[in-house]
Amino acid sequence: MQAEILWVDDEIESLKSQILFLKNKGYEIIPFTNGYDALEHLKANPAADLVLLDESMPGMTGLETLAQIKETYPTVPVVMVTKNEAENIMEEAIGSQITDYLIKPVNPNQVLLSIKKILDGKRLVSEKTTLEYQKDFRNLFMALNNNPSVEEWKELYKKLVYWEVEMAKSDSPEMQEVFNTQKQEANTEFFKFVSRYYTDWIQEKKSDTPIMSHTLFEKRIAPQIKKGKPTFMVLIDNLRYDQWKSIEPIITQFFRVQEEEMFYSILPTSTQYSRNAIFSGLLPVEIEKTYPLEWKNDDEQGGKNLYEKQFLGDHLRHLKMGNIKWDYLKITNNEDGKNMEDNIHNYLRNDLTVIVYNFVDMLSHARTEMEVLKELAGDEVSYRSLTVSWFEHSPLYRALKKIADKDIQLIITTDHGTMRVKTPSKCVGDKTTTTNLRYKHGRNIQYEEKDVFAITNPHEAGLPQPNVNSKYIFAKGDVFLCYPNNYNHYVNYYRNTFQHGGVSLEEVIVPLIRLTSK
Missing domain, CATH: 3.40.50.2300 (Response regulator)
Incomplete structure (x- = not known):
């Protein structure tokens, strides 16, 4: 026509x-x-x-x-x-x-x-995207099968995210299926890579050990903090690299990206472990030893992330940065966000202001519980779209715009990402076994070996060992762990929800962005 x-x-x-x-x-x-x-x-x-x-x-x-x-x-x-x-x-x-x-x-x-x-723009973009991905498909295939290094995995994941975002513009379900299969293969290979080298990284036995949660602050953030120049470190919980790329065009209207890096989250890729490691500069087993009253294991009562400010203060003193003026804010609801927005100019007096923003984490958990959000964020495309919508209208974005004309440095990062789970795997444990869908630890866990990375000596992986026979298992790729009791109900309830704690590119390789005012 x-x-x-x-x-x-x-x-x-x-x-x-x-x-x-x-x-x-x-x-x-x-x-x-x-x-x-x-x-x-x-x-x-x-x-x-x-x-x-x-x-x-x-x-x-x-x-x-x-x-x-x-x-x-x-x-x-x-x-x-x-x-x-x-x-x-x-x-x-x-x-x-x-x-x-x-x-x-x-x-x-x-x-x-x-x-x-x-x-004709949309059709032409779709056709061009499909053609260009077809050209790059073999390059990606070769790279995946060439035993990538720590740094090469970062670049591979960046490339996969690029094509994932681009393929969302394509009207070819066949090419979308090809891409999904390739990404799944990438996650399978990445799972093998992490399983092979993880304990060596933790024990720093390899020369190419990546920057990880517990070394992130000392090696990448602390060197950027200068007395007299306000630095705002914004940690958005659960922010995947593809979500960062989605909000990047919004934030770069006011800020200029100076450096885009990625680091490896420790296991489990969950807030209690990875975020506490970032602020303390310690592995979980070291946190448990140094702070026996503050650390809570999964099976213990009490909040698991109540002492981040204390951990950060001690870490700064350990790094001989006790003379800088700093503050720490945790935003867990809209009222906290508005208070932060109203007072953002006061924090310009600090050398370092850390803002932990929990929205994306709350979004992924709420999506599991609320039917309406399951509809709004049914896949990666809509999950990114919802993140963009939140960020554009958030107190966080409004606060950053208020100080964008000041000479500040902005660091945006996260503690871990999330994975949309699709493949159930049966797992059996006793009453002390944790309930998380992407990782579990306990004494008598039975599981499908092909579906998990098992650590039988937790201390080798920098993890606490609550009992002498405790072990950890981490789900691979898009696997989620379900108990046999009422198995079909839980499989249907949790399939296609976003979870974290396991081993996938989306959960482990996460962004660290340094920006300055334009």
């Missing part, structure tokens, strides 16, 4: 050759010499695909015509094609939400390019 384009210009006779050119390209062009006739046509035929509109017309001007079109037909794209180069006209047209602005004289290909970008 031909696209219908209205061309409104008081000198329409002079545009006959251009109109003929576009008709030969398959477009139906309906010419008008004034805005009144174009609006009458739209009233009777509101299905126009595009309007090409001159600004300098006698009677009703182009801007007046534009205002009426936008008021009655807000979804119809309008392109100004005019001799008028006045900046105020351009600004008014842009403010009135025109789709493009072309200055006469224009050649036919300029008009064609604008039309294609507007009417």
Whole structure:
């Protein structure tokens, strides 16, 4: 079906050759010499695909015509094609939400390019994306099968996230399926990689040991903190790399990315372990030894993340940074967020302000419990979209905008990511076994060996050992661990929910971004 384009210009006779050119390209062009006739046509035929509109017309001007079109037909794209180069006209047209602005004289290909970008852009992007991924597919396949190193896994994951975001623009379910299979294979290989080297990393036996949760602050954040220059460290709980890439265009309106890094979360990829390790600079087994009253194992009563500020203070003193002025805020609800927003300028007096923001973590847990959120965040695409919507309207973003004109440094990071679980695996344990779906520890755990990374000597992995026979198991890829009791109910309840604690690219390799004010 031909696209219908209205061309409104008081000198329409002079545009006959251009109109003929576009008709030969398959477009139906309906010419008008004034805005009144174009609006009458739209009233009777509101299905126009595009309007090409001159600004300098006698009677009703182009801007007046534009205002009426936008008021009655807000979804119809309008392109100004005019001799008028006045900046105020351009600004008014842009403010009135025109789709493009072309200055006469224009050649036919300029008009064609604008039309294609507007009417065929989505299809062309989809086709190009599919073609480019097909070209890159073999490169990714070769890289995955070439025993990637710690750094190469980061680059591979970045590339996979790039294609995941790009493939969301594609209308090819077949290519989407190919990509999903490739990403699943990547997670299988990454699981083997982590299982092979994890205890060596913890014991620092390898030269390419990655930056991990417990070494992150000392090696990557502390060196950036300068006395007299406010640094805001924002830790958004549960923020995956693809979610960062989704909110990056929003935040870079006000801040400039200086460095984008990634680090490896320790296991389990859960808040109690990874976030406490970040702020204390210690492995969980060391936290338990140093802070026996504050550390709580999974099977013990009490809050698991109540002492982060204390851990951070002690860590700063250990790093001989006790002379810096710092503060720590934890935002767990909207009221806390608004208080932080209202007082954000007060924190400019600090050398370091740490803000822990729990929304993404709450979103993933709420999504499991609330049917409406299961609909809103049913897959990775909608999960990213929901994150963007939250961030755009959050007190956090409003607070950052308030201080964007100050000479500050902003560090955005997280403690771990999440994985959309799809594959159930039966697991049996006694009453002391933890209930987490992506990892468990206890004394008598039975499990499918192919589905988990098991650590029988927790101290080798930097983990507490509550009982002499305690072991940890971590689910691979998209596996989630279910007890046999009422198995089918829990499988159906938790399948396709976002969980954390296990071994996947999404949970383990997470972002660390350093930005400065523009």
